[in-house]
Amino acid sequence: MESVQLLVSRRDESEFYQQIDARSRCIRVSPTHDKVHSETQRCARAMITEKLVDNLTVVRVQKAIVDFGTLNVVLSIVAIAAVAVVVDYAHMLYLRSRMPPGPFPLPIIGNTFSLPNNKPWIYFEELSKKFKTPLITFWIGRNPTVWINDAWCAHEIFEKKAQIYASRPRMVVFGELGTGQDNLVTMRIRNTAERDHWRIHRKLMHLGVGVQAVRGYRDVQNNESKVVALDFLREPNEYVKHLERYATSVVSIIAFGRRVASYNDPIITEVIALMQLAADLNVPGKSFPMLLETFPFLARFPRWMPWFRGLGTRNQKGGHYFFHTLAEEAVEQYSTKTPSEQASMPTPYVQTLFNEAEKYNLPAGELSALTGNLFGAGSDTSSSTLITFVLACCAFPEAMKKAQAELDKIVGPHRSPDWDDQATLAYVNAFVKEVLRWRSVAIIGGQPHSPTQDDSYNGWLIPAGSWVQGNVWAIHHNDREFPDPDRFLPERYIDGSEHQRPFPGDRGYMTFGWGRRVCSGQALAEQGVWITIARLLWAFDIQKARDAQGKEIPVDIFAFTNGLNMRPQPFKCSITPRTPGIKETIVREGEQALLHLKILDGESKYRMSTFYQTQKRKLAEEPVLDEMGNVKIVKVK
Numbered sequence: 001m002e003s004v005q006l007l008v009s010r011r012d013e014s015e016f017y018q019q020i021d022a023r024s025r026c027i028r029v030s031p032t033h034d035k036v037h038s039e040t041q042r043c044a045r046a047m048i049t050e051k052l053v054d055n056l057t058v059v060r061v062q063k064a065i066v067d068f069g070t071l072n073v074v075l076s077i078v079a080i081a082a083v084a085v086v087v088d089y090a091h092m093l094y095l096r097s098r099m100p101p102g103p104f105p106l107p108i109i110g111n112t113f114s115l116p117n118n119k120p121w122i123y124f125e126e127l128s129k130k131f132k133t134p135l136i137t138f139w140i141g142r143n144p145t146v147w148i149n150d151a152w153c154a155h156e157i158f159e160k161k162a163q164i165y166a167s168r169p170r171m172v173v174f175g176e177l178g179t180g181q182d183n184l185v186t187m188r189i190r191n192t193a194e195r196d197h198w199r200i201h202r203k204l205m206h207l208g209v210g211v212q213a214v215r216g217y218r219d220v221q222n223n224e225s226k227v228v229a230l231d232f233l234r235e236p237n238e239y240v241k242h243l244e245r246y247a248t249s250v251v252s253i254i255a256f257g258r259r260v261a262s263y264n265d266p267i268i269t270e271v272i273a274l275m276q277l278a279a280d281l282n283v284p285g286k287s288f289p290m291l292l293e294t295f296p297f298l299a300r301f302p303r304w305m306p307w308f309r310g311l312g313t314r315n316q317k318g319g320h321y322f323f324h325t326l327a328e329e330a331v332e333q334y335s336t337k338t339p340s341e342q343a344s345m346p347t348p349y350v351q352t353l354f355n356e357a358e359k360y361n362l363p364a365g366e367l368s369a370l371t372g373n374l375f376g377a378g379s380d381t382s383s384s385t386l387i388t389f390v391l392a393c394c395a396f397p398e399a400m401k402k403a404q405a406e407l408d409k410i411v412g413p414h415r416s417p418d419w420d421d422q423a424t425l426a427y428v429n430a431f432v433k434e435v436l437r438w439r440s441v442a443i444i445g446g447q448p449h450s451p452t453q454d455d456s457y458n459g460w461l462i463p464a465g466s467w468v469q470g471n472v473w474a475i476h477h478n479d480r481e482f483p484d485p486d487r488f489l490p491e492r493y494i495d496g497s498e499h500q501r502p503f504p505g506d507r508g509y510m511t512f513g514w515g516r517r518v519c520s521g522q523a524l525a526e527q528g529v530w531i532t533i534a535r536l537l538w539a540f541d542i543q544k545a546r547d548a549q550g551k552e553i554p555v556d557i558f559a560f561t562n563g564l565n566m567r568p569q570p571f572k573c574s575i576t577p578r579t580p581g582i583k584e585t586i587v588r589e590g591e592q593a594l595l596h597l598k599i600l601d602g603e604s605k606y607r608m609s610t611f612y613q614t615q616k617r618k619l620a621e622e623p624v625l626d627e628m629g630n631v632k633i634v635k636v637k
């Protein structure tokens with residue numbers, strides 16, 4: 001047996017030499033071939049030694065199995081596995097006895113298979129009511145996840161203990177197989193080095209979209225929202241595309257100093273599609289690829305296995321650097337502008353980022369992630385919020401009319417509302433807050449938090465490293481804080497109104513998350529959502545569409561998508577300018593805005609879809625010199 005094995009090994013050895021030799025023949029045409037050749041031989045010897053040792057180990061194991069008897073080996077493995085499952089399950093049940101209540105978990109699979117197919121946040125809200133507790137524990141496989149269904153608990157845990165809840169838990173699908181430790185959104189904080197690393201990323205994000213920085217983007221948001229009004233006037237049926245263009249253009253200007261002028265620009269569809277895929281990969285589920293959270297060991301298999309289907313090309317070499325390539329291109333384009341042109345536009349964030357990168361020694365992948373976050377986190381979220389606003393106007397016209405009455409009084413028809421009006425537009429301000437509360441886009445509060453040490457709440461244990469998620473749906477849907485919660489009622493945010501109820505924090509909603517991981521782009525998003533909603537309310541009557549018989553087509557206020565970032569399912573509506581005077585102002589202001597924005601017009605030569613293919617081709621091929629000294633491209637095995 002042993003000699004057969006060694007024969008096989010010798011054959012392997014000679015095949016190995018042949019392969020190495022074939023490869024080195026290619027390299028030998030280079031002027032430094034002697035050095036490279038001896039290096040190749042040294043590598044080959046090391047690899048062969050390793051292979052021989054591996055083979056001997058296999059032989060020993062095979063011999064031991066024969067001696068012991070195959071059946072005995074199988075029985076022993078089964079017995080060991082059974083004991084491991086029992087011990088593990090006992091540990092799960094012990095933890096369960098100390099953690100917040102929840103449905104009874106099964107060994108290995110926990111509660112995963114009782115998840116609904118859709119919108120698990122509604123199910124978790126129901127569980128919280130059933131168990132009569134604000135916190136519930138739900139086992140995703142062997143991993144306990146704690147769902148916070150109450151605003152006061154979320155505040156106590158995430159805000160008051162922000163220091164220990166600043167980390168993210170282990171996330172197999174979105175984290176380990178996706179963005180990992182390169183990306184602020186999923187970064188875990190398990191030690192001082194990781195904490196420092198995360199702080200650098202937070203700081204760099206803050207430089208781009210912190211409270212101070214975003215004041216510098218007011219002109220851009222103001223002008224872009226005037227263009228949205230013009231677009232609504234010209235093509236009202238394409239309102240979704242106009243809002244997507246607006247949100248993408250604003251983040252593109254901030255990141256790259258380049259606006260997105262047309263809703264046909266592939267960057268919009270590609271980024272939004274990517275974000276929607278990413279958003280789906282954050283919602284607990286009982287089918288692949290989300291089932292990998294229940295069976296994390298499957299994540300160790302090669303990426304062509306069927307359970308990885310649906311994960312896209314994330315984490316494959318080259319994919320991460322798309323935004324880095326865009327950043328390099330943007331810095332180059334910015335450098336070709338004259339000093340006066342540069343002074344009349346915000347400095348692109350990537351320029352700041354490249355200046356800072358040297359200080360922090362940031363690799364390309366991380367720079368790419370920081371830039372990509374602006375796009376990823378900023379475009380789908382803001383546009384979805386604005387689509388929700390359109391739905392709210394259709395479903396609750398009385399609220400829209402009240403806001404318009406206020407705008408008519410304070411602003412009038414000859415100009416549209418501006419930042420200076422904000423302090424006096426109490427009802428419009430309340431309207432915007434209610435949009436953010438009524439159907440919050442990040443319905444499960446974005447990514448989960450995780451305590452860096454064991455914590456306790458109300459006598460329950462929340463173990464270090466566990467997955468703690470704020471259920472924004474349940475929090476914003478609680479009758480105690482928001483009576484009749486599905487009703488769109490801006491009065492909830494009017495001081496002194498009978499509809500106002502106490503709520504932790506000063507904003508009155510938890511749409512942007514909590515504590516140290518609160519949304520980095522909150523200031524930018526709130527600013528942009530405000531100016532756009534105020535302007536569209538002033539400009540248009542947004543109503544239910546009518547069919548051929550003139551009958552109103554109803555809208556469904558529960559028909560939303562299932563992702564981490566939810567938005568209304570497509571619906572028809574009618575968008576008409578409110579008066580001829582207002583129509584005139586929309587056109588005048590919109591055209592002026594386009595002139596102001598002209599300096600930011602520009603194009604990128606890269607497309608996300610083709611970029612991946614080009615990268616893949618580059619990785620699969622390499623240039624070598626042939627016998628005549630010419631460069632030729634060969635496939636890499």
Ligand code: HEM
Pocket residue numbers: 184185186202205209251373374375377378379381382385441442445446447448449511512513514515516517518519520521522524525
């Ligand atoms: C309406 C718009 C938006 C909403 C509702 C929203 C919501 C959220 C939520 C709920 C989180 C998770 C917070 C937590 O873990 O506690 C988050 C994280 C984040 N958001 Fe936003 N976001 C919006 C727009 C933006 C924009 C415009 C940007 C950037 C330009 C941005 C960048 C980020 C980043 C980088 C994180 C990760 C922060 C971290 O993990 O430390 N977001 N966002």
